[in-house]
């Protein structure tokens with residue numbers, strides 16, 4: 001399988017090179033040259049597979065023989081053996097029309113573990129096979145950082161530096177990242193927002209000399225391996241519900257920030273998975289919902305919300321979607337992204353907006369509405385949603401029509417966001433792994449938000 005860039009200048013690289021490249025060297029994002037197709041017959045064959053068996057089948061489509069099947073199987077099995085639930089991503093039924101897909105049973109209690117347990121192991125494998133140096137640089141609004149650190153902490157030949165917005169992540173998220181004392185981990189708390197952190201790392205990755213000199217690798221969803229791993233649970237949820245004949249009109253509701261998780265659903269649909277509506281749920285940082293509604297992509301004012309991991313204005317994976325929206329035309333994507341850089345705005349024509357509205361249904365959830373949803377579902381179903389999941393559930397409530405079933409992606413465990421949960425007077429018992437964090441010393445360096453400061457830190461660390 002070959003991989004190319006959304007801007008058209010990186011052509012036909014293999015899977016491992018695509019993983020190592022992270023951000024494409026032309027500034028674009030990597031995508032598979034051809035999207036493998038999954039037929040109804042294949043879906044039927046996959047129906048009885050366990051999560052790991054299914055992941056192996058899906059990954060094989062994208063990796064082919066570049067990683068021998070036995071090696072890939074070992075990587076996949078190791079990655080999902082760390083999950084606390086044998087189903088890895090179990091479905092929880094709330095009522096006949098609504099299921100929650102629990103993606104938070106991995107080591108750091110967030111959906112990111114599904115891809116990052118795999119990517120951590122994959123980096124270890126690639127480093128051994130190709131003698132590559134792995135120096136990971138990532139940005140996080142809270143979950144990716146903890147999950148990526150957990151995926152590679154203590155691993156020989158790998159170092160990781162994570163930037164998070166200082167005091168803009170939840171207490172548990174901060175503790176998960178900063179209580180790690182392995183020598184291969186550096187946490188930088190940046191005075192700024194997640195968008196600042198993401199902009200800094202993207203600019204450093206785009207400086208190809210710097211990137212190559214320091215062997216910088218990505219763990220954010222700019223890395224195509226993240227997206228591929230996240231497609232698996234769409235298939236898994238569909239296959240579980242197909243056993244109950246619930247897939248006639250099956251929607252997925254996805255709480256969205258960087259557009260990675262929902263892009264994985266879009267890709268699954270392009271592979272042939274019969275997804276009815278892809279519901280794009282945002283919090284008050286609703287640039288993507290406005291895009292789906294009006295065809296204008298333009299950051300608004302930053303809002304600190306009760307779902308802080310989705311406090312994102314500039315969505316990394318938007319460019320991947322533009323690539324398909326514009327008929328896989330790298331030149332058109334380059335022009336649009338340059339225009340966005342110059343003017344801070346992209347407006348698409350009416351015919352394109354029609355296509356967008358066929359692909360997604362958007363809904364933006366107000367801050368108080370997200371908490372009300374948590375309270376309502378707790379009272380009605382004795383089920384505690386985290387505030388991000390609550391955005392997806394609130395959107396599902398609004399968008400699901402008669403005769404449709406919706407799977408709402410549950411992207412984090414509520415214990416990670418107790419500050420928000422407490423605002424509706426709900427007491428929760430923390431899992432022991434989270435409770436234990438409160439007694440540990442923290443290690444982090446607070447830095448200003450200039451590229452030079454970060455570069456200095458990286459030069460010392462890598």
Ligand SMILES: Cc1ncc(COP(=O)(O)O)c(C=O)c1O
Nearest residue numbers: 143257258259260261309388411
């Ligand atoms: C808990 C949680 N939910 C939802 C999201 C949104 O996912 P994405 O950025 O892939 O759109 C994130 C991170 O962005 C998150 O950490």
Ligand SMILES: N[C@@H](CCOP(=O)(O)O)C(=O)O
Nearest residue numbers: 140141142143144220221309
């Ligand atoms: N919500 C994310 C933001 C980074 O997104 P990614 O999917 O590109 O890694 C986080 O928790 O860090």
